[in-house]
Amino acid sequence: MASVIPASRPRVRFAPSPTGFLHVGGARTALFNWLYAKKFDGDFLLRIEDTDRQRSTDESTRAIFEGLEWLGLTWDEDVVYQGANVQRHHADAHRLLESGAAYRDFTPAAEIERLRAEAEARGEAFRFDRALADLSDAEIAERLARHEPYAIRFRVPEGTTEWDDLVHGRIAFPNKDIEDFVILRSDGTPVYNMAVVSDDIAMGITLVMRGDDHISNTPKQILLYRALSATVPQFGHVPMIHGTDGKKLSKRHGATAVGDYQHQGLLPQAMLNFLALLGWSTGDDVEVMTLPQLIEKFRVEGLQKKAAVFDTKKLEWMNGQHLALIPIDELAALMTPLMEKAGLASADDLRARHEWFCGVLELLRVRARLLDEIVDQAKPFFTEFVEYDADAVSKQWRDAAATADILEATHDRLAAVSTWEPAAMEEALRALAEERGISGGKIFQPLRVALVGLTVSPGIFDVLQYVGRERSLARIAAAVRYLKNG
Template sequence: MRVRFAPSPTGYLHVGGARTALFNWLLARASGGEFLLRIEDTDRARSSDEHTRTIIDGLRWLGLDWDGAVTFQADGTQRHAADAATLASSGQAYPCFCTPGELQKRREEARRQGGGFAYDGRCRRLPQAEVRGRIDAGQKHALRMRAPGEPVSWHDAVHGQMSFPAGSLDDFIILRSDGTPVYNLAVVSDDSTSGVTHVIRGDDHLSNTPKQIIIYRALGRALPVFGHVPMILGPDGKRLSKRHGALSVTAYRDEGYLPRAMLNFLALLGWSPGDDRELMSRSQLTDSFRLERVLKKSAVFDLSKLEWLNGQCIATAGAPELEPLVLDRLRETNGPAAGAASQRRAALHRIIDLVKERPRTVHALAAQVAPFFAVPATYEAAAVKKFWTRSAEAAELLGSLRDRLASTRPWSPDELETTVRGLAAERGIGAGRVINPLRLALMGQGVSPEIFGVLVAFGPGRTDERIGAALRYLQDAGSGAGE
C-alpha cells in the first residue's frame, strides 16, 4: 500500500488537512505501507515557501513522518505536458480555442436563463484542417478532455458505490493555454508515476474523482482505491472556519497544545475505534485504525473537546516531558521564574507534578508553575479584595501563622495541616479564612493546587520569604487595601 498527503502551499496546515494527513499516515503504518508527502505548488501566484515550511513543521510536530524525500508537483511539469500530449495524440483530448472572455459570457448567459453552465463541445466539432490551421497560425489554445457518454462509477472506500451520470460531466480542461497543467491532470500524472495505490482525501474532492478516473483510463493506468472522508463542520453546521476557533496546526502548538492531544482529536473527527476510548497512544491509534470505521456523515469541530483532551494529556504526561515546554513558555512570559526554574530542575519536576491536574494548556500550566519560582510582582486584585479586605487584620493573621509555621516540623502535609487548622480553631473561624489569605500570600492569586502540597513544595525558607513579602505589601497598602 502506498498513500500520499498532497497539500497546496497556498495556506497553512489547517485542521481538515491535518486530519487527512493523519488518516493516510495511520493507514500506511497499520498496513506496513508507505506514506508520501507531495507539495502541490503549481499555483505559483499563491504558493509560498513560508506556507511550505509551516506545513512541514506541522506534520513534524504531529509526528507524521513520511517515507522518502518531499516531492514538489512543479518539478513534474514536463511529465504533465508529456501525459497531456499522449492524450491529445490518442484523440482523447483536443485543442480548445475558446477564450476565457468567451466562456465567461456563456456562463453569464446560462445564469440569465436559469440554468447551469456546461461546455457545449464546439471546439470538439471543429474540422481537423481548421484546428491545424489555427495552431500553425499561433492561436492560443487549451487542451480539453473528452467526457465519455456513459456514467463514471467507482467503489469508494468510505461511501461505497458512487456514480456520476453521463450528463453530469462535460469536456474539461487538462492543460491551460499557457501550457500549465490543471489540477486533475497533474494529480493523476503524479499519483500514477509514484505508484500511489490509495487516494484518501476530503469529500470536497468527490467531484474531481470522475474526471481523474477518465484520465486514468485514457492513459491506460491502473486506478487507485479512492476514499473520501467527511467534511469537518462547526457546531453551527456550517463549514469549519476561524470563527469556530479553528486555527492552523502550528497555531495550536503555539497556544500550548500537545501533539498527542491533537492526534487524538483529529482521529476522532469522523472515525471511531469501535469502543468508547478517547485517548490513545500512537501505537493504539495505528492498531485500531480501519477505513471501514470512517463515518460517512460530517464531523463536528468541538474546541472544548480538544481542550479536555489536552488537559488529560498534560495530567498524564511525565514532568520530564513537560519541563522543556513549561520552560519555553516561562522564558516568553516570566524571565525571573524561567531562570530560577531552570536552575532547580528537581524542584521544577515536583511542582509540575503538583499542579498538572487542572491546566488545559501548557500556557496555563506554566502560569501555575511561575509563582513557585518568582515572588509575585503584584497580587491579584480580585483576590486581594476578597481575602485581604482589611489589611491590618490580614497582616496580623499572616504574621501569627508565620510564627507558627516557623516551628512546624516535620515539614509535611499532615503537620502543616495541623498547624493551619489549629490556628483557625483557636480563633473560632473556618479553616478557609486562614488558607485563602495564605494562598494569596504564597501564590499572588486566589487559586492554587491543594495548599499543603504548595507549602511542602515551597519549603520553610521560601514560605517564610513569601509571607514576609505579603506583610510588607499589606503594610504599604494601609487603608488602600480596604480600610
C-alpha cells in the first residue's frame, strides 16, 4: 500500500525533558519521527524542554544526546532549548491576552486550592469558573497598579475541537469539557501547552508525532494555534509501551534507559529494529531489518493503535540476528575495547592477529545474543588454561581413569597430525574412535571439556584450530594430569 505523502517538506521534532535518562519510549518516539523525516526528505529537529529548572539537569541532557547519537538518530539543525525561549512564550501569551483569547486571573492560589478541596469533598472534579476572574476594567487596572500577581488563562470557545490523527483517525473533544486553562503562571513562567505551541510555531513543525498519553493536550494546543493565527500541524499519537505483564513499562520490568542496553552489549541497529516494531508493522512477515530497510518500509499506515509490548527476550533475539548480519570487521572493531576491558587481549595484539580474531568471532557470534556473551565465550581462545565447570566434569569425565586414557590417546593422535586443520584432525580422531569401537562423541565430548572447560562450544575441530596446536595439546595434557591426580 502506498504511503500518504506530505504536501510540503515535513519538519518533525523530538522534544524530551532532561529530567532523566533517554527512556526506550522516548527513543521509539524519536525513531518514528526520524524515519518519517528520512522517508519524505524532511527535517528531524531536537528540542530540549528544560523549562522545569528544578528537575532538569545537564547530566540528563548529555544522556539524551549520547543515547540518540548511539542509535544514529542525528538531528538536522541546532538543538533548541525551550528555556531560552521563555520571552517568546511570554510574548505569545500576552498576544492572546490582547486579542481577548485569554484573560487575567487574579484568584489567589490559596482560593483555588480551597475550591479544589471542596469539589473533591463533594466527589466532583474541580473545574475553574470563569466568573471568578470576571472583573471590570477598573478593578483590573486597580489590581495591576497594586502589582497584584495574576495568571493568564486561555478563554476556551464554545464548540468542538477535532483533528484527523495519523494513528487514531478522527478525534473530537467537546470544548465544554475543557476548562479555561492557565497558559502563563502568576510568576511569569509559561505552562507546558503554551511553551510547546510557541516553540513548534517558531520551528515550523508540520507534524507532531508523540505518545498517545498526550492526546488530552492536543485540543488545547490546537485552540492555541488557532488563537495565534498559526497553521495547525498534523498530529499522530503512537501507542504506549507496556511490559509483558500488560502494565506501563517501568523499572520493575528491568532496564528502561537506552544507555543501559548500550552497556549490556546490544547493537544500536538491533535496538532500532526492535523499537521500530513496537507499535508499527511493515505489513509483511519481515522482522529483521537494517536501518535503510526501515526507512524504505516505513509507512504511517503501519502505525498501530494498541499498546506495544517490550519483551526483553525478543530484543535479545533481535540482537542475535543482527550480530549474525554485521560485517565481521565492524564486529571486530566493536569487540576490541570489550576484549581489552576483560583483560583478554590488547588492541595491538588483536590488530596483529586480525584474521585470527575475526575467525574466532565468526565461530562465536552465531551462538551469542549479546556482545558480552561473545566476551565470555572467547575466554578459552585467549587464556593459557581453562577452568573446568563442575557440571561438565561430572557429566563428561565421570569415569576419570577411562577418560584420562581416551584423552591421552587423543593427545597422541593430534600431536601426530601433519597439518593443524579441521579436516585432518577430524580424520585422525574418527579413526581413533573406530579403532576403539566407540562413537566419535565419546572422544569429542571429553575433549571439549579439556579445551574450553564446558560441555558446549563451537564445533570441536574449529575450537582446536583457533586455540592452536601447542595450546590445545597443553590443555589436553593438563586434563589428563587432573584426571589422574584426582
